[in-house]
Amino acid sequence: xxxxxxxxxxxxxxxxxxxxxxxxxxxxxxxxxxxxxxxxxxxxxxxxxxxxxxxxxxxxxxxxxxxxxxxxxxxxxxxxxxxxxxxxxxxxxxxxxxxxxxxxxxxxxxxxxxxxx
Amino acid sequence: xxxxxxxxxxxxxxxxxxxxxxxxxxxxxxxxxxxxxxxxxxxxxxxxxxxxxxxxxxxxxxxxxxxxxxxxxxxxxxxxxxxxxxxxxxxxxxxxxxxxxxxxxxxxxxxxxxxx
Numbered sequence: 685x686x687x688x689x690x691x692x693x694x695x696x697x698x699x700x701x702x703x704x705x706x707x708x709x710x711x712x713x714x715x716x717x718x719x720x721x722x723x724x725x726x727x728x729x730x731x732x733x734x735x736x737x738x739x740x741x742x743x744x745x746x747x748x749x750x751x752x753x754x755x756x757x758x759x760x761x762x763x764x765x766x767x768x769x770x771x772x773x774x775x776x777x778x779x780x781x782x783x784x785x786x787x788x789x790x791x792x793x794x795x796x797x798x799x800x801x
Numbered sequence: 802x803x804x805x806x807x808x809x810x811x812x813x814x815x816x817x818x819x820x821x822x823x824x825x826x827x828x829x830x831x832x833x834x835x836x837x838x839x840x841x842x843x844x845x846x847x848x849x850x851x852x853x854x855x856x857x858x859x860x861x862x863x864x865x866x867x868x869x870x871x872x873x874x875x876x877x878x879x880x881x882x883x884x885x886x887x888x889x890x891x892x893x894x895x896x897x898x899x900x901x902x903x904x905x906x907x908x909x910x911x912x913x914x915x916x917x
Contacts, residue, residue, distance in 0.1 A: 688845070719905075725910075726807075726894075726907030726908050726909050727846075727892070727905070728907070729904040732904055740904070777846075777905075779903060788851060788898070789851070792838075792845045792846040792847070793845055794843075794844065795845070
């Protein structure tokens, strides 16, 4: 386990289709985040899990978006009825369970680039 | 709500020279963390340097150092002896400490090109 992995790396889908992305965090990290990054912007927070509990959702996460982390390990992000505006890089990050100054680092995956045509 | 502003969309520097990237932020919190993350082309984002707001001493990591001005809410990154591998997007980010969340608030980024 060398880092956060995301699958797929790229996804092209037709408008109206559903897509699902997967994130495997670093194994001992119980905190997992999803971010969305559009061209020319910094990542924007979507949702946060601590273990299997989804503790926070951004207002960016519309009803068409749903995220799960059923066993507190990997997470999935599903987008239903995709729209062109959903085209973006979807980033996953994980963090250590310990709260200290030295454990503030978030480790990111390479992201899933979604293109809706 | 916290905001992070990076006013330099793009910068370039000659190899071996020094460059400073700017970042300002807005918050009513007294205790927080600030970060610079690097995102190389087609690779994942990695942490460059972090600063705890309660520490007055500026953080340094090898060729990377920050100028943290808490009163001015300014957090600039200095890269010394720039290398070709420093070419990347650089994001300034803010995080509130503690609690169960710890999500990052990012600026829009600065695209740095190091030229040979």
